[in-house]
Amino acid sequence: QDITFWSWRQEDRAAYEQFIEAFEAANPGINVKFEAFEAANYNTILSTALAGGTGPDVMMVRAYGGLENVAAAGYLEPISPENVPALADFAAPALAAESVRADGKVYAVPFASQTQLVIYNKEIFDANGLEEPQSWDELVAVSQALRDAGIIPFANGTATAWQNETVTFGLGSSLMGEDFYDALMEGSTDFTDERFTGALGEIAAVAADYFPDGFIGLDYPSAQQLFASGMAGMFIGGSYEMATFQGLNPDIEMGVFAAPGKTADDPKLVGLYFDGGYAANAAGANKDAAIQFLNYLASPEFGQAFANTLSNISTVPGVSFDNPLLAEVNELNQSSIPYLMLAHFRYGEPSGSVLIQGEMQKLFAGETTPEAIGEALTTGLAAWYEPFQK
Amino acid sequence: MSVTASTSYYDRRGLLGTLGRDGLLQIILIANTVIMLAPIVIMVFSAFKTTPQIFQSPFSIPDFTHLGNFLKIWTQTNFLRYLLNSFLVTGVSMALILTLGTMAAYAIGRYQFKGSTFILMFFIAGLTLPLKLAIIPLFMLMRDLSILNNQLSLIFVYTAMGLPTTVFIMTGFIRTLPNELEDAARMDGASEARIMWSIMLPLVRPAMVIAGIQNVVPIWNDFFFPLVFIQNDDLKTLPQGLTTFMGEYTTDWGVLFSGLTLSAAPIILIYIVLSKQFIAGMTSGAVK
Amino acid sequence: MPQLRMTGRGLWITALIVPPLAFVALFIVYPIFSAFAYAFFDWQGLRRGGFVGLENFHTVLFVEPYRSWTLNAFKNNVIVFFALMVLQNGLGFILAYALWRELPGARFHRIAVFLPVVLSTIIVAYLFKLFYHPLFGVVNLSLKGLGLGWLAQPWLGQGNTALWSIIVAQAWHMVGFPTLVFLAGMQRIPGEILDAVRMETESEWVKITKIVWPLVAPSATIVFTLLFVGAFNWFELPYIMGGLDGSPFGSTDVLGLYFYRTAFGNVSSGQQDFGLGSALAVLIFLFIALIAGVITTRLRAREIQI
Amino acid sequence: MAQLSLRGIKKRFRETDVLHGIDLEIGDREFVVFVGPSGCGKSTLLRLIAGLDPITEGEFLLNGQRMNSVPPSRRGIAMVFQSYALYPHMDVYENMAFGARLMGLDKDQVEAQIAEAARMLRLEPLLRRKPRELSGGQRQRVAIGRALVRKPEVFLLDEPLSNLDAALRSDVRLEIAKLHRDIGGTMIYVTHDQVEAMTLADKIVVMNAGRIEQVGSPRELYETPANTFVATFIGSPRMTLIDVERQGGSLVMPGGGAVALDGLPEAARLKLGVRSDAVRLARGADGQGFAGQVVYTEYLGDNAYVYVRLADGALLAARTAPNDLYAPDVQVTVTVDPAGAHFFSAEDGRRLAP
């Protein structure tokens, strides 16, 4: 049986081909054909193919709202421990990310979690005698020290829209704090909350002082490049960046830390979310084979290989992380709040991501205030987010 | 009036007072040419550099023996295959566009018949349609025609996309051709088809070239439709093949530029080689 | 289809017109109109819901935040159109005029001016992104080199420079097209007419405004219409340079991006909604078709047969 | 064998009537020349015959067969256009070969005919040039050559010599006359040139404002013009018309003298027409005749013409020997050769029988 498997991870082609080889060896008779598409257009291609009835048998799908888009239309085969037994052991938040809220069914095997944190260049830190900061003041001090040493403190640029969201929550999760998150989820507060807007103000201040000159015009790949080439000391980003940096500069020595809160006592939180999952086509011709493949993708041996080869935090329970950095990220994940907008505010339009990305760009450009952002977010989301509709 | 004559009639070297004005025009031209060429030169240069080099010295002349970027593309992709596919798809599409476009434009431009304005409007409307929106119905159409994963799907879409501009440009041009030529050919006993083929078409070459260029570039460079219609690696076109490949190197500007250079090179080379004919064709419309 | 008497001539015309018409009908008009139909349904992601009449149109035109988004994108398109009209067509006319003079090296300049046109938009977009790079971009480096460091800007990051930066890139890319079209138009002016003017005046200005310009008006029709359609269908360049969101904060958002993002979603921020996306597409189409129709008929009316 | 009949041909372009009913018979092998002022409809009529424009009303028969809806190429007619209409992308040879090939001639025949036409029109050195590389006259010759090679039954020429210099023009004129004799086709020829019209035509058709004024042999038109329009149009310098009153056997120009002539028509007031060769001048204001004053003299080599202002303001042309020139302002007396006097109605300009 031949099944096709679509992905947006062009950069992981080689790894996936290895995984598939392993699967095919264990399951003679099933051939998996891997197709990777440009990430930016993956949505369009997948939607088109599914709507046209010629979608792949197995595919990578996004999580949260992105999943619902596809799954709610009935294109995906629901899965459960019945057909994918391994699912039973997965963490609840991971499964929730791949479920449709309305029917509560799971539609995909989650593959990785991502963590928004601060990555730093160990060599540079060591050379300048710097330590991972424990409080916001220390963060500022570290930045100032780097700057004095002629090194760009943070490599980040915000010209690429989604980087604004990353910067906001990679740097601000601890400032906002768990209380705020809980209150927001309860519906007892909204984005005009002081804890939220205050964090935005701090972030903007740091950005203004310690991001590269003209960072608002700096795009994502350039920012990556700045960090990877050792011109900058820190990079606010996701755990997925580490592999890239390694690839760009194999000699780089990295460390990670969760951006600190106001004081050293505040819990240090990272922003955590689930990236996406593997789903089977409900209208696929070879559904059995597809499910079998999903089972493999949910298996610990795949999870382990995934973590080892792709340097990602696999969601498969029981995977261990040889890579010390990964292990450290995994450690940091124990103290986290969800990556807010993606996890909760991408179920309608305008999505929280759209809003915060644009608003933060404005803030960085000095064209709005944190309070106005809080207002804009709240009223904007009220268009579809019921708790905000007063 | 002949063209060569008209240009040389307009030659006024040696006349007083022209030096200043011509000098200004000459400066404009040179400045423009520098501006036009610099980015392309930088692109080619960058293709031979490593990413840090690009960032640190974007203008410097590279070490042209550094072929690592190209090698990466050459060895890791089906480059030749993509190139051939691109030639095939672009070539066939252009042939169809120019043939069909000229046919329609000729009918609309040369004959008066009821509905010709409507038909022209129909084509012109096609000019304005955002075809990306239609990707899903198009996809289903291709599926029903069983040409998904087949270059015919691309050729058909490109042809249809190219026709409105072609008809639009050519109709206007064909209308300006002198009637007496047609009369003369008719007296010579040429059939309508013959008049079109032997007399009028050679004269609309300039418009064909304009329409051709207007279409060949987007077709050659398009990667949206192949992305959706073509999954088989052997059938991919150059931009699609390369973007797929370059997706793996988003941050390696060196490789990126060599990819861009490689995908641009064929069309630039063709353009430079054919530029004489192209420009002559585009600008030799004069008929007495 | 018009009524054609099936005489030899009718058959001939039919034979000429039907194949191209069929292509356009089958591969453009039919799919597009199927897609337009989406505009009248409620969509939840990829799932089509019930028929909702004009509600989607109402939403994108009158309901916040769509209303401001639509207006913003439209405003940007208008800016793009007028800016390109001046930058691209104006410059094109001047360059054409300069090239037409057959000064020494004209052949080379002619080739050069059109060279960028054959480049793909992707290349152009990447190149200019690099040029506008706030740290290493040649624009800022040159400014600093000239002692004008205070003029250095994060070009693509500021609301008031981003769109213009992209427009400049677009003008660079396409200026060769109007140039050559105008040049072709100029070269079709009979030499004796130019001689006749030269007998009457030496003023370039009179020559250009009173003779050359009116006589290249047919070329201008093509250029104007294509520019108009192109400006309002603008997609690739802002997509690559500003992103699907029209970064920063919508200042480079144009209708093409907006409709695409609405229909197909933005991986990093948005949802898919075919209903609203199609409604936008229908509106864009109606607008462009209407204006382009007017431009063509108005401009065509004053075309001159030389 | 080609005989053409035009019956009540009318032509309307949108709202303007250009031809108002043309009746004309053209016999086989006849050489017919259309003359008339610019804009009178000559080219239009030619195009109707060629079949290039539809006839608005009336019938055109070729050898008795109605041709109104036969396509141009099947009428066996070739045409030389006023503005050449050469195919700009073909060289001279190809321009000429195009029609011949379409007639199904084989390669050798085509070549032979082109060689012949090229020789006749002195185009040999130009065969490989493109039209834009030719001078106006050269283009015109190519256009003639292109029609020649098709050896059609009916040959339409719209001012084919208008861009040739005099020497070449008379040569080509002779060639056309010879051509007409050789191939024996029917020729219809539009020209402005008197000499061409007079020397080539078997029959001249004088047109004016969309109507035929007179049809006849050159001699008929010259010697018995049907009306003042034809009288003044044919013949160069043009016939002088003098408003006179009849007083017995004399014609009196009020205040300007009188001439005695035989065989005068009945009318009391009429127009006397005299051509330059029917006028005798005498210096001084003495004798019998019209008094006048020399305005200026045109020297033409073998002839000279003296222009005399008569008392009523008419300008009279008189032929004199080239060495018998009159200085301006000299007073002269004009007498008229009775054989060369023409009489026209003072009202409608028709010819009056003497």
Add this chain to the structure above:
Amino acid sequence: MAQLSLRGIKKRFRETDVLHGIDLEIGDREFVVFVGPSGCGKSTLLRLIAGLDPITEGEFLLNGQRMNSVPPSRRGIAMVFQSYALYPHMDVYENMAFGARLMGLDKDQVEAQIAEAARMLRLEPLLRRKPRELSGGQRQRVAIGRALVRKPEVFLLDEPLSNLDAALRSDVRLEIAKLHRDIGGTMIYVTHDQVEAMTLADKIVVMNAGRIEQVGSPRELYETPANTFVATFIGSPRMTLIDVERQGGSLVMPGGGAVALDGLPEAARLKLGVRSDAVRLARGADGQGFAGQVVYTEYLGDNAYVYVRLADGALLAARTAPNDLYAPDVQVTVTVDPAGAHFFSAEDGRRLAP
């Protein structure tokens, strides 16, 4: 006041030499006509004078001032182009007003001048038409009108009448002659038309292949052509050249008879040139003279020409009275009027003093 001097003017287009050194003086108020075969460089020379093309070598002086690098509009020269060159987007009125306005004339003046030109050229009813709505002749008249309204010092006309019908042509010709007298400007006129050249010119410049063959008054050219080129080019029908040998006081055409003439030049072999009016024909092959055979006769109304094939194959034109026609193939004897005999060198065609 306008006096033109051309000194050693050469013109080269890329690799072709078109003019090979033209020396010419044109006096104030002179009317100079350039004639010559198609492609000999007439238009080119006119364009150099106008300043439309740069002069490759040599000098052009206007009133003693070097003009080589003065732009056309500042030379005080107007030009009528061979192909009209009307502005297609302007109507007739605007076409004429354009130049006048640029000269800084005020609105009323412009209007008055246009009205005058329009009247002269019968353009009144056409003032609001676009060029494409005009016939060829009408366009030509507009082009003349456009130059007229500017009242230039020097007036260049490139075959301005070639598309007019005969009647209109002679009218416009007279108008141009009158215009020349009235405004008194210097006129340079290119034409193919003998009659135009002979009647209008103060001075005719005969050109051939980029060189001037002869400059002179019409009478000089007609009566004493400098060489066989001018001799055959000027005068219609063209002068017949007969290769003869001198035997005492007779000129013998080998195998074709002889004529006795006085004042023969020295050369043993020469070319005898005779115009149609210097030839006498006698029926039959009896008397003293060249024997020949009538080929055909051209009837022109006031004249007729008989074409005679001589023994050496030359075609001789002889003027006869219009009622004295010869049937084809009749044997005739040709004698030559001694006053009308021209002698040219058998080698280089130069005129030989008798």
